[in-house]
Amino acid sequence: MKWMIVKKAEELANVSYQLMKQEILRHPEGLTIGLATGSSPLGVYEEWRQDELDCRHVTTVNLDEYVGLSPDHPHSYHTFMKEHLFDTVTFKESYLPIGNTADSHQESERYEQLVRTLGIDIQLLGIGSNGHIAFNEPGTPFDAKTHVTELTESTRMANQRFFDRLEDVPTEAITMGIGTIMEAEKILLVASSERKAEAVRDMMEGPATVDCPATILQRHADVMVVLDEEAAGLLS
Numbered sequence: 303m304k305w306m307i308v309k310k311a312e313e314l315a316n317v318s319y320q321l322m323k324q325e326i327l328r329h330p331e332g333l334t335i336g337l338a339t340g341s342s343p344l345g346v347y348e349e350w351r352q353d354e355l356d357c358r359h360v361t362t363v364n365l366d367e368y369v370g371l372s373p374d375h376p377h378s379y380h381t382f383m384k385e386h387l388f389d390t391v392t393f394k395e396s397y398l399p400i401g402n403t404a405d406s407h408q409e410s411e412r413y414e415q416l417v418r419t420l421g422i423d424i425q426l427l428g429i430g431s432n433g434h435i436a437f438n439e440p441g442t443p444f445d446a447k448t449h450v451t452e453l454t455e456s457t458r459m460a461n462q463r464f465f466d467r468l469e470d471v472p473t474e475a476i477t478m479g480i481g482t483i484m485e486a487e488k489i490l491l492v493a494s495s496e497r498k499a500e501a502v503r504d505m506m507e508g509p510a511t512v513d514c515p516a517t518i519l520q521r522h523a524d525v526m527v528v529l530d531e532e533a534a535g536l537l538s
């Protein structure tokens with residue numbers, strides 16, 4: 303696991319975007335990028351929107367979507383990605399799991415096949431304060447494929463800021479599994495703020511355990527972690 307510690311959020315966004323951009327430029331023939339939602343990638347997406355990089359050869363696949371929300375729901379991850387990236391940057395194709403299908407398990411299987419067929423060249427990740435990656439909560443097996451997962455109370459509370467009330471935060475999501483994420487060629491994980499310090503320390507210095515899903519990344523051959531000083535605050 304390689305890592306970089308920067309002083310401020312703007313620097314974190316800039317450094318991380320430049321790493322993504324390098325990959326895009328390295329693959330003029332086309333590539334697939336895995337994307338995340340939440341606060342962590344917001345700065346990266348802002349840098350991306352401001353750059354005039356040609357991304358028409360880039361396919362994107364997102365990590366997850368809430369079960370029950372239609373793509374055009376104001377709080378769906380489809381809408382989040384449109385607002386923060388897709389409305390401004392033109393990609394070849396962009397995919398997210400569909401949250402409001404009749405059968406979420408079948409949708410998970412379809413999405414797993416899609417991701418496997420595309421093959422992810424670089425996956426952008428955030429980390430939950432309980433160590434989750436995508437919506438693989440503590441206890442998820444390391445070889446999990448894309449699946450439907452119940453969100454923990456702490457994750458729902460952390461994500462409440464995007465909704466009006468806690469009751470509005472969905473209780474389930476479709477998420478790429480840990481095994482799916484581990485198939486990506488490269489992984490770029492970004493984390494900022496003191497809120498993430500404990501999870502970051504466990505991910506980088508603790509034993510690999512399903513109690514902290516991000517610890518699996520210790521076993522991936524090409525991971526770059528970009529942290530601000532607060533998120534790195536508990537590293538020895």
Ligand code: F6R
Nearest residue numbers: 338339340341342428429430436
């Ligand atoms: C989002 C995702 C989640 C977030 C994590 C951190 O697509 O997969 O794992 O990366 O919950 O969220 P933020 O960045 O909002 O702190």
